[in-house]
Amino acid sequence: MLVLQDIHVYYGAIHALKGISLEVNEGEIVTLIGSNGAGKSTSLKTISGLLRPKEGSITFNGADLTRVQPQEIVSQGISQVPEGRHVFTNMSVLENLELGAYLRKDKAEIKKDIEKVYTLFPRLQERKGQLSGTLSGGEQQMLAMGRALMSRPKLLLLDEPSMGLAPILVKQIFSIIKEINKTGTTVLLVEQNAHMALSIAERAYVLETGKIVLSGNAVELAKSEAVRNAYLGG
Numbered sequence: 001m002l003v004l005q006d007i008h009v010y011y012g013a014i015h016a017l018k019g020i021s022l023e024v025n026e027g028e029i030v031t032l033i034g035s036n037g038a039g040k041s042t043s044l045k046t047i048s049g050l051l052r053p054k055e056g057s058i059t060f061n062g063a064d065l066t067r068v069q070p071q072e073i074v075s076q077g078i079s080q081v082p083e084g085r086h087v088f089t090n091m092s093v094l095e096n097l098e099l100g101a102y103l104r105k106d107k108a109e110i111k112k113d114i115e116k117v118y119t120l121f122p123r124l125q126e127r128k129g130q131l132s133g134t135l136s137g138g139e140q141q142m143l144a145m146g147r148a149l150m151s152r153p154k155l156l157l158l159d160e161p162s163m164g165l166a167p168i169l170v171k172q173i174f175s176i177i178k179e180i181n182k183t184g185t186t187v188l189l190v191e192q193n194a195h196m197a198l199s200i201a202e203r204a205y206v207l208e209t210g211k212i213v214l215s216g217n218a219v220e221l222a223k224s225e226a227v228r229n230a231y232l233g234g
């Protein structure tokens with residue numbers, strides 16, 4: 001479904017991604033793990049068109065995305081939940097969800113999808129009129145995910161959904177990610193919480209200073225000594 005081949009990304013003189021190649025197949029949950037500054041967010045931003053690779057190619061269902069505008073990438077079926085959520089704080093929960101559908105014209109279907117988001121996240125329904133800036137961190141994460149789903153993505157990119165959340169909420173968010181995947185959305189998940197990420201993913205890639213150093217089946221990687229020592233606390 002998604003194929004990155006030898007992607008190089010720079011921030012000025014900083015060579016942030018040094019030849020990343022990875023694949024996400026339809027129906028999978030794939031995770032990209034790695035420590036601070038490894039290039040995880042940079043990888044997601046490059047896929048969603050917010051950053052341009054200097055070299056390499058990105059294809060999605062066979063179509064070249066490498067020079068496509070972010071808005072067009074959303075229309076093709078890729079939606080990103082950014083790190084730090086970035087909900088529109090002065091707008092209500094419902095208005096945020098409606099904005100997630102801004103490229104769509106099918107009003108009746110949009111309404112149905114809002115109901116689907118409420119089924120997935122009952123808390124959002126309870127708080128649909130509330131200003132998003134006053135939601136808790138966990139609720140904002142739910143809203144950011146719900147908003148991304150409103151574009152009906154085939155591939156959902158999640159950037160550190162566990163960030164800053166209490167363990168019980170992290171568990172809840174991860175079980176919802178699994179549910180979203182079961183209903184047919186492919187997921188590429190970036191996480192510093194390797195333990196949780198490997199527990200729900202089928203496959204994983206380990207990123208270190210802009211390079212993929214390990215990849216494979218998530219269960220096997222979680223057992224490997226290198227991953228245990230570096231990312232799972234031994």
Ligand code: ATP
Binds near residue numbers: 016034037040041
């Ligand atoms: P974190 O988990 O801390 O968000 P990450 O793995 O997502 O880390 P990136 O944010 O992708 O890492 O950063 C990769 C590298 O690129 C880091 O060395 C970072 O300092 C650098 N970098 C990121 N954004 C910029 C920027 N706007 N300008 C310059 N350098 C940047």
